[in-house]
């Protein structure tokens with residue numbers, strides 16, 4: 001599932017293709033994408049909108065229009081974009097939408113598992129919608145160790161589950177949570193409210209490091225996720241723990257273990273990450 005680094009990679013590829021351009025034609029081929037709204041009505045509303053900015057908040061891709069409206073795209077499991085000169089897209093049974101831009105290029109959205117969503121919001125709806133769902137951006141200044149402390153204080157939930165809450169760290173998902181906890185030498189099942197200040201500061205830093213490395217490697221390529229030009233990211237070759245069951249820990253050589261925390265597969269080093 002695309003997390004912050006993967007969505008940021010998509011954003012950076014789409015930005016020069018979309019910004020300043022107008023959506024000339026919009027075809028939404030799958031009603032699930034815009035549920036509960038009618039796909040043809042959403043397509044009609046999008047037609048003629050001019051793209052001001054391609055932004056991101058957490059795992060949401062935000063296409064902001066000159067009208068003040070915004071299209072919030074959540075890729076969920078397998079959503080992806082492809083870009084090609086008009087009429088030259090290859091056939092694709094998983095295509096869910098096609099947008100023809102005013103420069104005669106096509107931007108197609110494909111989604112094998114069909115969990116992705118497109119939500120068109122009116123200008124006054126955009127910030128409130130995001131504000132109730134997302135905490136601060138982890139790479140921005142308002143994400144601080146103090147904020148993390150406030151969010152985790154008194155919580156008995158496992159640490160991994162607590163940091164996956166998008167109101168704690170926007171954009172952090174299963175992969176980069178495991179990587180950040182390994183870097184901080186913290187057990188994923190540790191009670192979230194028991195971290196002391198040095199550990200909170202350490203975790204704050206390792207969340208950023210894990211995400212920044214992911215962005216630098218243009219995300220990871222797992223299953224059906226690809227960057228918009230079809231190129232694979234390379235982050236999956238640098239995971240310290242995620243998906244590495246039985247392989248030696250990079251730090252101590254102990255075989256990586258897999259457990260389930262909060263319903264999510266979780267990889268960790270049983271030697272480096274003690275003290276649950």
Ligand SMILES: [Zn+2]
Nearest residue numbers: 249252269272
């Ligand atoms: Zn280790």
